Amino acid sequence: MGDGVCSTQLIDGDGVFNVAGIEDFMKAVKLAECGLSYAVVSIMGPQSSGKSTLLNHLFGTNFREMDAFRGRSQTTKGIWLAKCNGIDPCTLVMDLEGTDGRERGEDDTAFEKQSALFALAVSDIVLINMWCHDIGREQAANKPLLKTVFQVMMRLFSPRKTTLLFVIRDKTKTPLENLEPVLREDIQKIWNGVPKPEAHKETPLSEFFNVDVVALSSYEEKEELFKEQVASLRQRFFHSIAPGGLAGDRRGVVPAAGFSFSGQQIWKIIKENKDLDLPAHKVMVATVRCEEIANEKFANLSADEDWRQLEEDVQHDIVPGFGKKLSIILDKCLSGYDMEAIYFDEGVRTSKRQQLESKLLQMVNPAYQSLLGHLRTKTLDDFKEAFDKALSRGEGFAVSALDCTQFFMSKFDNSCKDAAIQQANWDPSKFRDKLQRDIDGHITAVRATKLSELSAQYEGQLNKALAEPVEALLDTAGDDTWPAIRKLLQRETRVSVSGLASALVAFELDQATVDKMLAKLEEYAKSVVESKAKEEAGRVLIRMKDRFATLFSRDSDSMPRVWTGKEDIRSITKTARSSSLKLLSVMAAIRLDDDSDNIENTLSLALVDNANVGASNKSIQSFDPLASSSWEEVSATKTLITPVQCKSLWRQFKSETEYTVSQAVAAQEAHKRNNNWLPPPWAIAAILVLGFNEFMTLLRNPFYLAVIFVTFLVGKALWVQLDISGEFRNGALSGLLSLSTKFLPTVMNILKKLADEGQRPSAPEPQRNPELDSKSFRNGVYSSATSNASSNMSSSESGVEYSSPSTQ
Secondary structure (H helix, E strand, O other): OOOOOOEEEEEOOOOOEOHHHHHHHHHHHOHHHHOOOEEEEEEEOEOOOOHHHHHHHHHOOOOOOOOHHHOOOOOOOOEEEEEOOOOOOEEEEEEEOOEOOOOOOOOOOHHHHHHHHHHHHHOOEEEEEEEHHHOOOOOOOOHHHHHHHHHHHHHHOOOOOEEEEEEEEOOOOOOHHHHHHHHHHHHHHHHHHOOOOHHHOOOOHHHOEEEEEEEOOOOOOOHHHHHHHHHHHHHOOOOOOOOOOOOOOOOOOOOHHHHHHHHHHHHHHHHOOOOOOHHHHHHHHHHHHHHHHHHHHHHHHHOOHHHHHHHHHHHHOOOOOHHHHHHHHHHHHHHHHHHHHOOOOHHHHHHHHHHHHHHHHHHHHHHHHHHHHHHHHHHHHHHHHHHHHHHHOOOOHHHHHHHHHHHHHHHHHHHHHHHOOOOOOOOOHHHHHHHHHHHHHHHHHHHHHHHHHHHHHHHHHHHHHHHHHHHHHHHOOOOOHHHHHHHHHHHHHHHHHHHHHHHHHHHOOOHHHHHHHHHHHHHHHHHHHHHHHHHHHHOHHHHHHHHHHHHHHEOOOOOEOOOOOOOOHHHHHHHHHHHHHHHHHHHOEOOOOOOOOOHHHHHHHHHHHHHHHHHHOOOOOOOOOOOOOOOOOOOHHHEOOOHHHHHHHHHHHHHHHHHHHHHHHHHHHHHHHHOOOOOOHHHHHHHHHHHHHHHHHHHHOHHHHHHHHHHHHHHHHHHHHHOHHHHHHHOHHHHHHHHHHHHHHHHHHHHHHHHHHHHOOOOOOOOOOHHHHHHHHHOOOOOOOOOOOOOOEEEEOOEEEEOOHHHO
């Protein structure tokens, strides 16, 4: 009967819980796999009442039985646990130490109460073994023990119902129908006498206990009948946990995996003389066990190869189907938890599952975040590439930006859905917003670049269309120069602004931005003209000298002049200088606003007319209109050359062009001499005065000739220095008075110069560089020095008077 039966001592006689034994027992019988499909049966009763014998026959266990031939004594010490043989579902049976034993004595009843409470706490069915002839008795019928149990159960308020099966042994001739009412009445009296809380004052016994009674014949006198009755009773334990069975009330059952821990905690509380709180204990057991299962599943997932590989892959690149793969891994882990914890308290099980799920999601969240980061980066790169291609194909900027943004944002949303896992409701909006900001930032940067390129393109066109034409117009400076420049500026600006406005349509900019860009382009066009005007103004001296040289040295047909003596050098010089003065007046200010000014008249009055007045009357000091740093009716921003700078430039211009005029005069005089076959006038005069013989004597005597030559040179020098012809131009009397005052100082000056020239060695005069002189104006410094012309030329603004260089 005991073959293949597994049993262990759960609690020894000293009250020590056998932890190792129960763990080995559970592994041996594979109790953890039963879940809630198991039942616990215990038996209590007086010592030597045949409890172990009944269990062995009823459940096929191998508990130690009393040897009747050795006398009546304590057989079972503590509490023993065994698995019932051949009963479905899995049924565990506990054999408790008998009560009222002489070994523990009359006063040592603590273990009896503790074991009875333990059996009641962990058992679905409690067999109360009692002798038939003890019915109606107080101690022998275990009434005090039952009273104690009921009191404890009332304090627990346990919703679980335990089946109390009274087994009447050695049934006499008294029918069971007569014995059962007595037992039920006694039990009801015990229940009624137990103090109850207000909430359960009227609670019936049936709310906490199912009471049943069965009677068995004497094993020693009627063994066969006893076995038949036991076999019949055994059938009641099949499917005991089914509704209506002996253990049909399963509300407080502990899952099989937590049976060991539950038993330990219950016995610990009993040993500490604390009231047994089954609901709290159930929660405690569920809490500990579910947490163990959750930790185990978490550790399993941490070491899962699929998860490790997925985590590694997502660190480097996008993993297609990430959400589905991770959802499967998490679902496998959570399903394993659900399978193992399904029989524990639902509230605890659910709470621990939520905690496990939270820990799992917290562990996999970095991988999810990393994937979204890869998706954002990849989507942004793809957007940039597609956007650049769309622009290179000539598509409109705004249309391309909108289409590409919508497409790739939708693509990112779909990728986020693919990355989402079933167990979490993570919001990818942070990455989406970051992607949107990055895309908007890229569009803004590209827009700024494109607009800059577009502006640079039209500015380049304007620069090309304005710079050289403006330079050419300023080079030919005349009355229509600035009107022509204004017309050119308006035409080219209108063309460029129109082109830029058409190009900006594709960008769909707000009108204020468009107006600002067009205004900037118009300002740039003006700046090109002004910059070119300033540049040309810096070379105005060179331009003036070039224009003078051109007009003075070439005729109306642009042919080089040949100074034959018929040309009016004075008139040509005046015309050339007037044209150069015209160039200076044009260059003096920027005239883009079509405002009139008096610059040309002021220059003419100050540099030409005022010079004529000064030449006629040098004693009169008139007001100088050029002694100013600004022009009337011209702002400082539009001024290129100030009045005082114009005066300095004109003085330098005249100084540097006098040499050209003197060369022309010399060339004209030389031409006249070469074409005259008569003797010189002085020779004809000498012949007439001296006669031919005296003239020949003079030629033959070099000393006389030298004296005459020196006398001629001195006379010529006095003529030039005294400006005799100029002095007599205003009348003979005034000329004589003027010459009388100037004659002696002039003679002394000539003698002083002759003495100085005789004392120093002669050195060639360094040649002046007109180009270097012109740079002085460009650098903002104007030279006031005048060159000493070698020709004897007295000039004025009204004209130039020349003496023949051959006579000097």
